[in-house]
Amino acid sequence: MDHFEGINFSELWTGIDAAPGYLKPVVKIATGGTTGSSLAICGYHNIASGIYDKVLVVGWEKLNEGGATTGIITAFDPVWERPSLAGALGPLALMAGMYSAKYGITPEQAAKVTVKNRSNAANNPFAHLQMPDITIDYVMSSQVISYPLRLHDCCPQSEGACALIFANEKEAKKITDTPAWFHAVETAHYYTFGTDDKMYDLPTATIASKKAYKRAGIKNPIKDLDVAEIYEPTSWSELSWTEALGFCKPGDGGKLLDEGITQMSGELPVNPSGGVLSTNPIGATALVRVAEAAIQIMDRGGKRQVPDVEKALAMGFGGSLWTEVMILGNEPLR
Amino acid sequence: MPKQEVAVVGIGQTKFRSKRRDVNIPEMIYEAVDMALKDAELEPGDIDAIIIGNI
Numbered sequence: 083m084d085h086f087e088g089i090n091f092s093e094l095w096t097g098i099d100a101a102p103g104y105l106k107p108v109v110k111i112a113t114g115g116t117t118g119s120s121l122a123i124c125g126y127h128n129i130a131s132g133i134y135d136k137v138l139v140v141g142w143e144k145l146n147e148g149g150a151t152t153g154i155i156t157a158f159d160p161v162w163e164r165p166s167l168a169g170a171l172g173p174l175a176l177m178a179g180m181y182s183a184k185y186g187i188t189p190e191q192a193a194k195v196t197v198k199n200r201s202n203a204a205n206n207p208f209a210h211l212q213m214p215d216i217t218i219d220y221v222m223s224s225q226v227i228s229y230p231l232r233l234h235d236c237c238p239q240s241e242g243a244c245a246l247i248f249a250n251e252k253e254a255k256k257i258t259d260t261p262a263w264f265h266a267v268e269t270a271h272y273y274t275f276g277t278d279d280k281m282y283d284l285p286t287a288t289i290a291s292k293k294a295y296k297r298a299g300i301k302n303p304i305k306d307l308d309v310a311e312i313y314e315p316t317s318w319s320e321l322s323w324t325e326a327l328g329f330c331k332p333g334d335g336g337k338l339l340d341e342g343i344t345q346m347s348g349e350l351p352v353n354p355s356g357g358v359l360s361t362n363p364i365g366a367t368a369l370v371r372v373a374e375a376a377i378q379i380m381d382r383g384g385k386r387q388v389p390d391v392e393k394a395l396a397m398g399f400g401g402s403l404w405t406e407v408m409i410l411g412n413e414p415l416r
Numbered sequence: 417m418p419k420q421e422v423a424v425v426g427i428g429q430t431k432f433r434s435k436r437r438d439v440n441i442p443e444m445i446y447e448a449v450d451m452a453l454k455d456a457e458l459e460p461g462d463i464d465a466i467i468i469g470n471i
Contacts, residue, residue: 086471087441097468100445102460111469118469125467130418134464136425138452142445142470146435150471210432241436245448247426247456247463254423257456261423361432365470376424414421 085153118368119398119406141366142243175228178318181282185333193221195317203356205385237362262376265409266297286405287326298409308391311371313399368398426456
């Protein structure tokens with residue numbers, strides 16, 4: 083969107099100059115935090131419908147001539163929401179506070195998510211914040227940004243781009259021996275005035291993931307998925323959203339982490355790439371989730387590779403409490 | 417049901433940093449695009465359409 087980068091009609095600069103769009107159809111998509119997953123889903127439909135054989139899907143962010151919070155503030159209702167909920171951190175802090183109060187999740191458990199993800203990021207050469215030696219104390223002694231969020235409970239703002247090529251079956255088999263096949267793509271919208279919302283248990287993640295699991299034949303996500311790349315803007319969100327995605331019961335996100343299930347060595351590693359807490363090029367962030375899920379399926383993850391991945395989940399999350407869920411697999415679903 | 421199965425066949429990412437002052441916007445995007453094209457061993461002319469976006 084134009085507010086964020088400080089230039090208008092960015093697709094002229096980016097879709098035709100940087101990506102090879104000259105004399106081709108170029109579609110620009112901007113849906114806030116979900117931009118990257120919306121791009122992927124649009125690319126999916128362009129191939130799945132039979133319209134195109136090969137499309138290039140690109141998400142990017144370079145905010146040094148604009149401002150994310152300035153842009154986000156203009157998206158909120160000026161009377162009811164701007165004073166309390168405008169920007170990204172206000173609602174995320176409220177979500178964390180209410181989630182903590184409801185289920186007794188502790189700041190230590192939240193800090194442990196940052197430690198997990200930023201140590202994972204040290205295995206990802208593309209990641210922004212690679213912190214192999216980060217500790218729980220380091221996270222918990224960082225400055226308060228908006229209670230209960232501390233600096234290191236929050237994702238950074240990153241610059242960079244992600245580009246993926248999608249193809250139909252005939253073309254895919256010519257290009258690679260290890261395509262990462264889409265098994266399901268689902269979007270769920272939900273919006274009420276932020277101040278009326280309960281602000282935890284992300285309902286759109288539950289709705290979208292249930293539909294995606296049904297489509298992909300996944301009965302028990304912990305057992306049937308091999309890896310998940312989820313969109314966690316804060317440490318607290320990862321705990322809450324592992325619940326919303328059905329990896330555990332509501333309120334058990336902290337327990338799931340404490341039992342090591344979401345660690346690299348666990349039954350369902352969550353965010354081997356380091357996740358959003360380590361790298362957040364906003365318009366590319368959710369597309370990076372798809373890229374990293376595909377990398378895991380293709381067995382190209384290097385030091386961040388989870389062994390024997392057959393099914394992976396990628397998630398996008400955005401401003402209107404909107405969730406997109408994709409399941410990828412190593413064979414076509416049929 | 418999809419008429420065609422769909423797969424990811426090429427992947428490109430730039431390094432992600434707080435500021436990429438070393439490149440302008442099109443240069444930065446082209447880093448990822450070029451990597452994805454090389455990964456799939458495709459030329460720009462092989463691509464049917466572009467889907468692109470930022471927040």
